[in-house]
Amino acid sequence: MSFNNLDQLYRQVIMDHYKNPRNKGSLEDGSLMVDMNNPTCGDRIHLNMKVEDGKVTDAKFDGEGCSISMASASMMTQIIKGKDVDTAMKLSEVFSNMMQGKEYDEDIDLGDIEALQGVAKFPARIKCATLAWKAMEKGVKEGQ
Structure with missing residues (x-):
């Protein structure tokens, strides 16, 4: 598959998660709740x-x-469900490394999240992609 076709496929995956988010909504009692925002661009997330x-x-x-x-929040909630906390935190570390253009363990199956790897080329957008992941890390740390 050519680079242009792969780039187009990744864009489609991102837009699918944006237009048809997975796990959008809230959970009832017994859940950890984290609110975070990115004041630079106005992104806000409420994670349960x-x-x-x-x-x-x-x-x-x-x-x-x-x-x-x-889209990143949709992908993140999808991949961490059913995982142990250590694995969720490892996935967050791998994702962070991918966003920063650092080496990461490519043997870990990131699923749709790989579609976000192109964001690393746009430093101003990295905070957008990592917001949900930072919320998850904060929730896990506060919940321990």
């Missing part, structure tokens, strides 16, 4: 996670922002 016995059993988000921010 249920963590039971060291495992993320559910995750939902609400908020508003650009397509990258909202």
